[in-house]
Amino acid sequence: MAPFDEEDDSFLLVVILETHEDLWSSLAGESQSADIGNLSLTSFIQQVLVFLNTFLAINEANKLVVIAACGDHSDILYTTASLHRESQGPKKAASSGNASEEILRKLHTLLQEEAARPGGDSARPAVLAGALSRALCLINKAQVGNGGTGGGRAPGRARLLVLKGSPDATEQYISVMNAIFAAQKVEVVIDACMLGAHDSAFLQQAAHLTDGVYLRPKHKGALLQYLLTVFCGDAFSRSFLELPRPAGVDFRAACFCHRRAIDLGYVCSVCLSIFCENVTDCSTCGTAFRAGRTPALKRKAVGPLS
Amino acid sequence: MDFISWLETLPADTVGKLYTSHWACQAVLRGLTSLAKQYVIRILFLDVPVATSVVDSWTLQSSKSKHTTAVNRLKGLQLLLPSTVPSKDGKAQAYILHPVFREQLRWAVSKGRNVGTDEVPSTVFDRAPSRDQLTQYAQQQWETLMLYLVGSVDRPPSPSPLIKGPKLDVDKILAGAHLMTGSKKSRSIQEQGFRFLLSDTYSQLWRLLRVYIATGEERSRAPLGTILNFLLQLGFRDVGSPFALAELDDIQRNIAGDMAQLGLIMPFSAKDGSLWLAPTRLALALAGGNSGQLQHEVTDGFIVVETNYRVYAYTSSLLQTAILRLFTRCECVLPNLFVGVLTRESISGALACGLNADQIVLYLRQHAHPHVASRTPVVPEVVADQVRLWQADTQRVQHNSAILYDDFPSPEVFRLSAQKARALGVWLWEDPKAGMGRLAVLESGHQAMREYIKSIK
Numbered sequence: 001m002a003p004f005d006e007e008d009d010s011f012l013l014v015v016i017l018e019t020h021e022d023l024w025s026s027l028a029g030e031s032q033s034a035d036i037g038n039l040s041l042t043s044f045i046q047q048v049l050v051f052l053n054t055f056l057a058i059n060e061a062n063k064l065v066v067i068a069a070c071g072d073h074s075d076i077l078y079t080t081a082s083l084h085r086e087s088q089g090p091k092k093a094a095s096s097g098n099a100s101e102e103i104l105r106k107l108h109t110l111l112q113e114e115a116a117r118p119g120g121d122s123a124r125p126a127v128l129a130g131a132l133s134r135a136l137c138l139i140n141k142a143q144v145g146n147g148g149t150g151g152g153r154a155p156g157r158a159r160l161l162v163l164k165g166s167p168d169a170t171e172q173y174i175s176v177m178n179a180i181f182a183a184q185k186v187e188v189v190i191d192a193c194m195l196g197a198h199d200s201a202f203l204q205q206a207a208h209l210t211d212g213v214y215l216r217p218k219h220k221g222a223l224l225q226y227l228l229t230v231f232c233g234d235a236f237s238r239s240f241l242e243l244p245r246p247a248g249v250d251f252r253a254a255c256f257c258h259r260r261a262i263d264l265g266y267v268c269s270v271c272l273s274i275f276c277e278n279v280t281d282c283s284t285c286g287t288a289f290r291a292g293r294t295p296a297l298k299r300k301a302v303g304p305l306s
Numbered sequence: 307m308d309f310i311s312w313l314e315t316l317p318a319d320t321v322g323k324l325y326t327s328h329w330a331c332q333a334v335l336r337g338l339t340s341l342a343k344q345y346v347i348r349i350l351f352l353d354v355p356v357a358t359s360v361v362d363s364w365t366l367q368s369s370k371s372k373h374t375t376a377v378n379r380l381k382g383l384q385l386l387l388p389s390t391v392p393s394k395d396g397k398a399q400a401y402i403l404h405p406v407f408r409e410q411l412r413w414a415v416s417k418g419r420n421v422g423t424d425e426v427p428s429t430v431f432d433r434a435p436s437r438d439q440l441t442q443y444a445q446q447q448w449e450t451l452m453l454y455l456v457g458s459v460d461r462p463p464s465p466s467p468l469i470k471g472p473k474l475d476v477d478k479i480l481a482g483a484h485l486m487t488g489s490k491k492s493r494s495i496q497e498q499g500f501r502f503l504l505s506d507t508y509s510q511l512w513r514l515l516r517v518y519i520a521t522g523e524e525r526s527r528a529p530l531g532t533i534l535n536f537l538l539q540l541g542f543r544d545v546g547s548p549f550a551l552a553e554l555d556d557i558q559r560n561i562a563g564d565m566a567q568l569g570l571i572m573p574f575s576a577k578d579g580s581l582w583l584a585p586t587r588l589a590l591a592l593a594g595g596n597s598g599q600l601q602h603e604v605t606d607g608f609i610v611v612e613t614n615y616r617v618y619a620y621t622s623s624l625l626q627t628a629i630l631r632l633f634t635r636c637e638c639v640l641p642n643l644f645v646g647v648l649t650r651e652s653i654s655g656a657l658a659c660g661l662n663a664d665q666i667v668l669y670l671r672q673h674a675h676p677h678v679a680s681r682t683p684v685v686p687e688v689v690a691d692q693v694r695l696w697q698a699d700t701q702r703v704q705h706n707s708a709i710l711y712d713d714f715p716s717p718e719v720f721r722l723s724a725q726k727a728r729a730l731g732v733w734l735w736e737d738p739k740a741g742m743g744r745l746a747v748l749e750s751g752h753q754a755m756r757e758y759i760k761s762i763k
Contacts, residue, residue: 009340053415054350057332058343060590081544100418228347237340240369 009234010061012142012158014135015052017077018126018165019068019110045107047224048163049100055232056080056099065138066103068110069131076134077106125169128162128202132179132190135160139188158188159212161231165195168202170261173254180206191231195220201250201261208249215244256284308512310337314382321384323531328410329538333593334383335411341365342376346385346403350411355389355400430576434548435584440572444586447569448507449625451476455485455499456628468573468581469551469563476567482517497660503629504661504669508591515592518564536561540570541593543585548574551581565589609673611648613686619644620675632656633666648689653696663697707749708734711759714742719762726758727751 056062066077078099139158160183183190183206192203194216207214217226233241252261255276266275271285281288313321313334324330335346345364349356365373380386384404391400435443450463454476462476480486485499502510515537522533536558543549551573554562562583565571570589575581608626610618617634619626620643627644630636633656634646646652656666667690674684683690714720720743727733732751737744747755 009343049418050416053418054347056418057411057415058335058347060336060593098418225351228350232347233344234340237344240341240365240372241344242364242366 009236010059010063010157011234012063012065012139013055014065014067014139014158014160015048016067016069016074016128016131016135016160016162016164017048018128018163019070019107019114043221044223045104047227049103050224051227051232052099052103054228058232059234063142064099065135067131067135068107069126069128070110070114071126074127074131074134075106075110076138077110078103079138125166125172126164127172128164128169129172129175129179132160132162132176132183136179136182136186136188140186143186157235159235160188160190162190162192162203162206163195164192164200164203167196167198168200168261170254171259173202173259174256176202177205180209184209189235191215193217193223193226193231195223199250201252204246204249205251208246213243214246214249308337308509309333310379310383312512312516314379318384320530322404322406324534325384325404325407325410327531327535327538328414329535329542329593331407331410332414333538333541334385334407336593339376339379341372342379345376345380346411349401349403350408350415352403355391355402357391357393358399358401361401427576429578430548430580430582433574433576434546434582435572435574437546440546440584440586443572444569444588447567448588449623451568452503452625453628455480455495456503456625457495458624458628463567463569465563466566466573468575469559469566472560472563474564474567478521479514479517482521483513500632500656500659500661501665503632504665506672507588511588511591514568522561532557533561537565538593540565540585540589541591543589545587545590546584548582548584551583607674607676607679609670610675610678611670611685611689613688615648615689615692617644617646617648617670618675619646626673629669632659633661648693650696653693654700657697657700663694666693706734708746709749709752709755710744710746711755712741712744714745715763717742719759720745722762723755723759727755730754 063080065079068075068077189212190206190210191212192207192214194200204214253274254261256273257275262276268282270287273284386401389400389402390397447463453459454462465473519533566573571583571585608620622642635649635652637645671684724736727747730751732748735746
């Protein structure tokens with residue numbers, strides 16, 4: 001990691017916002033039983049916007065990208081003007097003034113489009129993997145742009161924050177894990193704030209592998225305070241602050257054949273693919289497991305992949 | 307000395323008044339160190355005081371010193387005010403955020419930044435200066451000012467012909483900042499002036515603006531807050547997004563004229579003859595912390611230092627070559643390249659001007675060419691060490707005013723006196739063999755020593 005400069009605490013934050021029915025329903029469902037504060041859709045968006053504004057206010061060089069993950073695609077809601085360099089003229093600069101207005105406008109059109117779509121789509125889980133990959137591409141682009149001339153200053157200056165409400169979609173297991181490993185490789189920290197009723201194994205693993213923070217707020221009405229306290233700090237001040245530590249990480253993997261989350265499974269000895277039942281050949285690498293001899297596939301506990 | 311350290315020196319009620327502007331509050335937030343920023347935003351939306359024990363538990367045990375520095379900074383800026391919270395045993399110490407600051411900052415982050423988003427007719431945009439023009443203008447004005455300070459040019463940067471009003475008295479400001487002495491005819495740069503030249507643009511800007519703000523009160527009878535607010539607001543505008551001169555009041559118009567002269571804003575006229583102002587990159591430094599400046603520096607790097615003490619500077623700027631000539635011996639100047647050597651003589655010359663070794667090394671490092679900026683160390687260690695050694699060479703002898711005692715009545719009195727001098731920390735030299743002994747102590751300890759010797763005689 002690049003040494004952190006005490007004076008330069010700016011960084012690039014990419015927020016992935018799940019705009020899926022599940023998120024809204026998980027927020028609403030909580031409000032009936034919660035003792036402290038319920039979080040309506042409006043106040044959820046308000047609080048997130050205040051958080052984003054604060055992030056932009058603490059350093060003029062801070063850059064922000066907001067990505068919405070919907071049922072079947074991801075969409076960029078906002079990008080700091082300086083990130084798209086090629087189209088930089090005075091006209092462009094004037095049109096993108098207020099971050100909150102732009103996010104709200106885009107979100108509104110996006111939700112209307114979603115509603116207008118013929119039914120069936122809304123049942124599909126949000127594309128977390130797609131949004132993650134897109135975010136990593138954006139971060140990579142921004143870092144290559146900076147690091148090209150200035151030397152190795154760029155790494156460690158970007159972070160991903162995932163705001164998620166829906167339960168994990170195990171059918172996305174492979175692509176999500178691949179995105180997480182990619183983030184780990186390029187030293188991008190993934191933070192996660194889980195708003196649903198249950199912990200998300202994906203996000204726990206993402207935060208664990210990339211040295212990020214995973215949080216499932218107890219009092220959702222005070223979301224803003226959680227966001228400001230935990231997710232606003234740059235990498236430098238983070239190294240001094242006490243941050244929530246994970247109580248335990250759900251390391252369960254999903255099998256490659258039925259996408260079920262499993263504790264115990266069969267692992268291919270050649271490519272390490274995971275299966276929930278004994279199969280005759282590996283669907284990933286094509287290795288044939290001959291029956292009768294020492295089984296190549298051993299049933300063993302599925303642990304963290306790294 | 308930057309904006310924040312300057313605020314700390316102001317009286318509490320002046321600072322309190324400043325916080326009524328949300329521009330000031332945002333600028334203060336940006337100027338804080340990263341840990342202090344986190345503390346402010348953590349308590350920003352709390353209406354009740356936070357117990358000190360809670361605040362203390364925010365940092366890891368290993369970084370307590372950082373924590374104390376951050377908290378003291380916040381207290382010094384009147385941001386953290388002492389308060390109490392009820393606890394098990396009566397009341398406990400607590401902190402609360404400055405109420406006015408809290409309200410203003412809450413308002414600012416709820417609304418998002420929106421300076422420069424006012425409607426600007428497209429006819430104005432057609433005439434608006436491009437980014438390169440802005441940078442060029444800012445550089446030209448600022449460099450002329452520096453060259454004027456060095457004495458390479460006879461005139462300070464010219465005011466813009468577009469803005470009418472009293473001209474900025476550059477001499478007075480430079481003199482006020484203790485950079486120059488003398489009047490127009492016999493100007494001479496002061497020791498601090500050389501040091502000023504080596505510091506980064508951000509500190510230079512604030513040093514001059516501090517004098518500008520202080521003298522502004524008497525000049526235009528505008529209260530400190532008005533000037534500062536206008537300047538800070540300027541810093542929050544996007545570079546190059548124009549605003550109309552007609553919308554400003556008289557005081558602001560004068561300030562705008564002065565800032566145009568310093569290169570912070572570039573005036574231009576639209577097709578219909580109306581006057582508009584576009585902030586340049588220099589203006590960004592007004593409200594930003596140091597970080598914006600750092601990025602600025604990286605793109606502008608031009609110096610390569612080699613282990614053989616040779617300095618290559620890829621620049622055609624008169625100012626930059628003038629600065630380099632302060633501490634290098636010039637070998638040759640090509641149209642886009644300056645080659646100099648760091649020698650013992652050139653460094654001693656610079657030290658005699660009042661510079662010090664660390665400043666020279668820092669200047670070479672901050673302006674490193676992008677190709678060497680990623681290298682560690684940027685300035686070869688052997689060069690940096692040698693520059694420091696040359697400085698140490700000049701400081702081999704130390705001068706102290708001292709008092710010499712002799713003719714002690716007995717060796718015993720001498721022995722006790724020498725002991726006492728050591729205990730007081732003023733002992734410099736002793737010679738027990740000469741007569742009854744001789745003893746030299748610092749002048750500051752004379753009073754105490756005389757009384758002591760009298761008492762034991």
